[in-house]
Amino acid sequence: MSRGLSSSTITALSADNLNLCTLIQLDFSSVIRLTDYDRTISALSTTFTASPHLLDIDSAVESSALKVGATKIVLSGAEQTYVSLFLSNSYIDVRARIWKAVLDSSDAVQGDPILVFDGRITGYEIEDSGDTSRVTVNLASHWKDFQKKSGRKTNHNVQQLFFSGDKGFEFASIAAKDIKWGKQ
Numbered sequence: 001m002s003r004g005l006s007s008s009t010i011t012a013l014s015a016d017n018l019n020l021c022t023l024i025q026l027d028f029s030s031v032i033r034l035t036d037y038d039r040t041i042s043a044l045s046t047t048f049t050a051s052p053h054l055l056d057i058d059s060a061v062e063s064s065a066l067k068v069g070a071t072k073i074v075l076s077g078a079e080q081t082y083v084s085l086f087l088s089n090s091y092i093d094v095r096a097r098i099w100k101a102v103l104d105s106s107d108a109v110q111g112d113p114i115l116v117f118d119g120r121i122t123g124y125e126i127e128d129s130g131d132t133s134r135v136t137v138n139l140a141s142h143w144k145d146f147q148k149k150s151g152r153k154t155n156h157n158v159q160q161l162f163f164s165g166d167k168g169f170e171f172a173s174i175a176a177k178d179i180k181w182g183k184q
Helices: 005-011 080-087 158-162
Strands: 019-026 032-034 041-043 048-050 054-057 069-077 095-102 108-126 134-139
Touching: 005 069, 005 095, 005 108, 019 048, 019 054, 019 069, 041 095, 041 108, 069 095, 069 108, 080 108
Parallel strands: 032 048
Antiparallel strands: 019 032, 019 095, 041 048, 054 069, 069 134, 095 108, 108 134
């Protein structure tokens, strides 16, 4: 992701006494804003809540290779809010952003937070064992659907789902073998 750092952020990064924190925003209908810092952080004209339910954040890796950027965050399944959000399928195509922020000795954000990931939630895994419960949230950049083929299949069974009794695709699988378009 190409970006420039503001001069105030560069100055803050060169200070002797600084802390870094991660800010996460998940744009559900009720926006979730969390930080991995031990205190609530005010940044980007809003508040990011320190939460014991934010267990892990994978590093977002950038490369010059042509591939879809992806990362994961792990939330505690003990907080039933997260579990119910994902089980109700409310997560599909929800925007997710991750920033790194530079804090001074009084925990005030210095400069502008650095956007390190901007993408969508692509899936989740709920892991329940005898002593732990975790929700792993998979994130990918907006390029995740670049090669996805949308639409319906042109076969008899799918046609019957939408137009029962229609026989238009009854022999489509046989006819497709005879078509020479684009074949060499």
